[in-house]
Amino acid sequence: MSKPAFVYVTYIRTTPEKLWAALTDPQTVGRYWFGMAVECDWKPGSPWRLEFRDGRTADSGEIIEAVAPKRLVIRWRNEFRPELKAEGYSRCTMEIEMAEYYPDFGGRAVKLTVTHEMEGDGTKFIAAVSGGWPKILSNLKSLLETGDVAFELGV
Amino acid sequence: MDAVFRALADASRRELLDRLHADNGQTLSELCARLDMTRQAVSKHLAILEEANLVVTVKRGREKLHYLNPVPIHEIAERWIGKFERHRLQALSDMKRALEQGSKP
Known part of the structure; x- marks a missing residue:
């Protein structure tokens, strides 16, 4: 395995089960992922697809691992920008763990780690997704902790 | 925080x-x-x-x-930067960057 291009971590006051549901339920995904729709049955080997509200495919790939409520690995390629698509597939890993103590909460929290590794050189792809993830993650955190997101409109 | x-x-x-x-x-x-x-x-x-x-x-x-x-820094920005100000701030910071780059010898 190559070295991850980036590693993002957020701590969320929730349970691993609720976080897993938020990562896999299409209705919930749409709320924090700028209205994107996700299509997948979350079984290893199954196709995975992220689509814009108008039905165009944004990204696609396949599920490599899905262990609820702990670990999700997606083979992931951009489909709507030719220069990013040309860079090929990345591997996105989402890991859910219990953190025993997180100072902001003074107690237990769920730690979500998101990493992306490229199979080849993916400078443009990594630049594009690394900018999007912090927004998605803080929206997701806000949704799980307060029931609402900071901003819903598309990027 | x-x-x-x-x-x-x-x-x-x-x-x-x-x-x-x-x-x-x-x-x-x-x-x-x-x-x-x-x-x-x-x-x-x-x-x-x-x-x-x-x-x-x-x-x-x-x-x-x-x-x-960068996620905690983004969360801090989110707390005080409203969704309606975001685009204007982005435009200002793009302009600042363009002007500063343009003024380099």
Whole structure:
């Protein structure tokens, strides 16, 4: 395995089960992922697809691992920008763990780690997704902790 | 959030974040080689940055790689920057960058 291009971590006051549901339920995904729709049955080997509200495919790939409520690995390629698509597939890993103590909460929290590794050189792809993830993650955190997101409109 | 502000209130730690921003996923030795700080000092600063979740580490074989984690900074921005101001601020910061680049000799 190559070295991850980036590693993002957020701590969320929730349970691993609720976080897993938020990562896999299409209705919930749409709320924090700028209205994107996700299509997948979350079984290893199954196709995975992220689509814009108008039905165009944004990204696609396949599920490599899905262990609820702990670990999700997606083979992931951009489909709507030719220069990013040309860079090929990345591997996105989402890991859910219990953190025993997180100072902001003074107690237990769920730690979500998101990493992306490229199979080849993916400078443009990594630049594009690394900018999007912090927004998605803080929206997701806000949704799980307060029931609402900071901003819903598309990027 | 207190931990984030404490961690950022130090020029050496901001320098370390700048180094990771330029080249993400470095070992302690790589970071030390490019800085005028002792290994102990870099290691102590990294521990404070990790505590604040601004730096995340990943084990790769025998190596420990350090990554800049911008998520807490984004959460702070989110808290005070309203959704309606966001685009105007982006436009201002794009303009500032364009003007500053344009004024270079």
